[in-house]
Amino acid sequence: MKNKFYTYIQNLQEQICKGLEDIDGGTKFREDIWKRPEGGGGRTRVIENGNVFEKGGVNISAVHGKLPDTMQKMFGVGEADFFACGLSLVIHPKNPMVPTVHANWRYFEMYDEKGNIINQWFGGGQDLTPYYLFEEDAKHFHQTCKTACDKHNPEFYPNYKKKCDEYFWNAHRFEARGIGGLFFDYLKATETMKMEDWYNFVTEVGNSFLQAYVPIVEKRKDLPYSDAQRTWQEIRRGRYVEFNLVHDKGTLFGLKTNGRIESILMSMPPHVQWIYDHKPEIGSEEEKLIKVLENPIEWV
Amino acid sequence: MKNKFYTYIQNLQEQICKGLEDIDGGTKFREDIWKRPEGGGGRTRVIENGNVFEKGGVNISAVHGKLPDTMQKMFGVGEADFFACGLSLVIHPKNPMVPTVHANWRYFEMYDEKGNIINQWFGGGQDLTPYYLFEEDAKHFHQTCKTACDKHNPEFYPNYKKKCDEYFWNAHRFEARGIGGLFFDYLKATETMKMEDWYNFVTEVGNSFLQAYVPIVEKRKDLPYSDAQRTWQEIRRGRYVEFNLVHDKGTLFGLKTNGRIESILMSMPPHVQWIYDHKPEIGSEEEKLIKVLENPIEWV
Numbered sequence: 001m002k003n004k005f006y007t008y009i010q011n012l013q014e015q016i017c018k019g020l021e022d023i024d025g026g027t028k029f030r031e032d033i034w035k036r037p038e039g040g041g042g043r044t045r046v047i048e049n050g051n052v053f054e055k056g057g058v059n060i061s062a063v064h065g066k067l068p069d070t071m072q073k074m075f076g077v078g079e080a081d082f083f084a085c086g087l088s089l090v091i092h093p094k095n096p097m098v099p100t101v102h103a104n105w106r107y108f109e110m111y112d113e114k115g116n117i118i119n120q121w122f123g124g125g126q127d128l129t130p131y132y133l134f135e136e137d138a139k140h141f142h143q144t145c146k147t148a149c150d151k152h153n154p155e156f157y158p159n160y161k162k163k164c165d166e167y168f169w170n171a172h173r174f175e176a177r178g179i180g181g182l183f184f185d186y187l188k189a190t191e192t193m194k195m196e197d198w199y200n201f202v203t204e205v206g207n208s209f210l211q212a213y214v215p216i217v218e219k220r221k222d223l224p225y226s227d228a229q230r231t232w233q234e235i236r237r238g239r240y241v242e243f244n245l246v247h248d249k250g251t252l253f254g255l256k257t258n259g260r261i262e263s264i265l266m267s268m269p270p271h272v273q274w275i276y277d278h279k280p281e282i283g284s285e286e287e288k289l290i291k292v293l294e295n296p297i298e299w300v
Numbered sequence: 301m302k303n304k305f306y307t308y309i310q311n312l313q314e315q316i317c318k319g320l321e322d323i324d325g326g327t328k329f330r331e332d333i334w335k336r337p338e339g340g341g342g343r344t345r346v347i348e349n350g351n352v353f354e355k356g357g358v359n360i361s362a363v364h365g366k367l368p369d370t371m372q373k374m375f376g377v378g379e380a381d382f383f384a385c386g387l388s389l390v391i392h393p394k395n396p397m398v399p400t401v402h403a404n405w406r407y408f409e410m411y412d413e414k415g416n417i418i419n420q421w422f423g424g425g426q427d428l429t430p431y432y433l434f435e436e437d438a439k440h441f442h443q444t445c446k447t448a449c450d451k452h453n454p455e456f457y458p459n460y461k462k463k464c465d466e467y468f469w470n471a472h473r474f475e476a477r478g479i480g481g482l483f484f485d486y487l488k489a490t491e492t493m494k495m496e497d498w499y500n501f502v503t504e505v506g507n508s509f510l511q512a513y514v515p516i517v518e519k520r521k522d523l524p525y526s527d528a529q530r531t532w533q534e535i536r537r538g539r540y541v542e543f544n545l546v547h548d549k550g551t552l553f554g555l556k557t558n559g560r561i562e563s564i565l566m567s568m569p570p571h572v573q574w575i576y577d578h579k580p581e582i583g584s585e586e587e588k589l590i591k592v593l594e595n596p597i598e599w600v
Contacts, residue, residue: 046576046577048575048576055574055575057576171556172556234571238572241541242545242565245541245542245546246546246552246555252546256472261472261473262576266576268538268574269574270574270575271534271572272538272541272571272572272573272574273571273572274355274568274569275348275570276346276348276355276357276562276566277332277562
């Protein structure tokens with residue numbers, strides 16, 4: 001399973017980078033190969049200052065070795081060996097009419113002293129963070145998520161949509177980071193879902209990513225925008241930074257366990273602003289977004 | 301003591317705001333008075349888009365009530381009443397040749413059921429975060445700190461300078477946030493230092509703030525700078541954000557205990573950038589700064 005899934009995310013990274021480069025038309029991803037001293041490493045791909053994408057990363061990694069102390073505590077286990085691999089992406093477009101997108105698909109294995117697998121699971125999801133709300137875009141993104149889920153179980157979409165709204169809750173701001181999508185974790189073998197079934201589900205979601213995002217980019221990338229709208233985007237990017245650095249478990253985990261900092265923080269937006277006590281005008285498009293973030297709604 | 305210190309920080313807020321407005325010459329601080337539902341409140345003063353200061357806050361607060369659960373855990377105590385007051389400031393100048401400065405002076409009391417004080421202490425400090433290193437500025441700032449300390453005890457400066465370097469260590473970046481200054485906490489009554497003596501020490505430091513910072517601003521505020529130097533400043537401000545949101549106990553504590561968000565996050569810089577894997581050129585002024593941040597040195 002680990003080889004199969006790692007091969008899958010290697011190919012998915014290729015496809016996603018190619019798909020995003022095609023729509024950007026201006027620049028290509030650059031690649032950094034890195035090694036983890038304790039075992040494994042990754043292939044980070046970053047795009048900067050494109051026509052469409054101001055900054056973004058599509059990273060894969062596969063790491064293994066002794067389970068670090070912090071992870072032992074997190075999982076409530078003792079010493080063990082582990083393997084983890086995944087693809088993580090965050091794309092920050094330049095035009096404030098185009099939403100930021102994040103996605104992640106990952107697989108984890110733990111072993112006993114003899115090297116037998118004692119635990120294994122998948123996790124991941126994909127979610128959208130618009131700066132201006134186009135309801136048809138939100139519906140398209142969620143519908144694509146739902147279609148992928150429904151092929152496996154009609155309960156997946158409502159469950160994982162809810163988990164996404166809960167996870168990406170920027171608690172200190174009393175608002176969601178974005179308009180959500182899917183979030184799932186600890187997908188372990190059960191009577192009805194073997195690991196192979198979860199593999200099929202997770203890769204179905206992975207395969208839906210470009211369909212979920214690219215049509216939105218196509219539709220919005222050439223819309224005109226004002227300096228004020230760009231400022232609003234930069235302020236909202238500040239909230240993205242706050243979520244990732246204060247609440248996101250993956251980011252904090254990486255920062256506190258000697259992960260590769262530049263690969264972890266590729267999620268940071270390029271240009272960001274903080275203005276004291278900024279509030280959108282009543283009745284404005286900016287306020288319309290905030291209302292939806294404060295009270296996540298059902299899109300499909 | 302609490303009334304005496306609160307009166308002191310009220311006056312100090314006036315003095316500092318006045319001193320900074322005088323040197324800015326362009327704009328004034330605006331004021332927000334806020335109440336804490338559980339008891340107490342604060343007076344936040346913010347400056348934005350001045351001639352010299354791009355964004356900054358000089359805030360005071362005095363809060364009281366039942367000790368929140370998080371603070372009970374932090375101090376390893378059970379239920380109790382508390383009082384806390386303090387002044388907190390962060391100033392982000394526009395010109396990258398002028399350093400960012402942070403300072404804080406605070407006083408804490410805890411009570412038993414009858415309202416008797418069972419514990420009380422002072423804390424605080426002041427520290428400098430330059431974007432370009434002028435050694436004479438670093439020396440001036442540290443010398444001013446040392447002079448204030450030496451009037452009370454010759455061990456204070458070396459001790460609190462060290463604690464400052466330790467506290468403002470941006471661990472995931474393997475570098476200090478800035479070039480330090482003073483940091484002290486849990487200054488409690490001892491045989492040689494009564495609370496009155498600590499009051500005299502802490503207010504001595506508070507009174508030294510404008511002397512420590514303003515001459516540096518005067519000297520650097522009109523220096524010319526390039527777009528590339530401004531970009532460097534914005535990248536370094538990103539490190540400031542990272543420290544405050546990932547490591548700073550005060551910020552995290554405020555965010556997780558329903559503090560007044562806008563007063564806490566007034567510390568965020570106005571314009572910030574993240575560029576993937578940015579490294580300064582070898583032998584450049586930017587690299588010179590990094591080397592000092594990686595290995596904090598003795599300035600006086």
